[in-house]
Amino acid sequence: MPTHSTRGETLLERLRRRYETTDTRCPECGFVDTEGNWTTQMDGLQVVYHHVCPSCGADRKHVFQLEK
Ligand SMILES: [Zn+2]
Structure with missing residues (x-):
């Protein structure tokens, strides 16, 4: 089922x-x-x-820089 949304959301969703x-x-x-x-x-x-790890609670993050 294709999901249509704005471009920005699509990009962010794809990255996630x-x-x-x-x-x-x-x-x-x-x-x-x-x-x-x-x-x-x-x-x-x-x-x-x-x-956040559901097992041990350790957290990780990725920072993504958007271009103008
Ligand atoms: Zn863990």
Whole structure:
């Protein structure tokens, strides 16, 4: 089912999905989070993807810089 939304949302969603599928393993305890509990936070032109391990609570983040 194709989802149509604005371009920005699509890009952000795609990035989040990428982290959810490629960065699922916690470096601290090795827990693999198949649920993909990444959250997205906008901060100006920065997008912060944040994940908290459901097993050990370690948090990780990726910062993505948007271009003007
Ligand atoms: Zn962990």
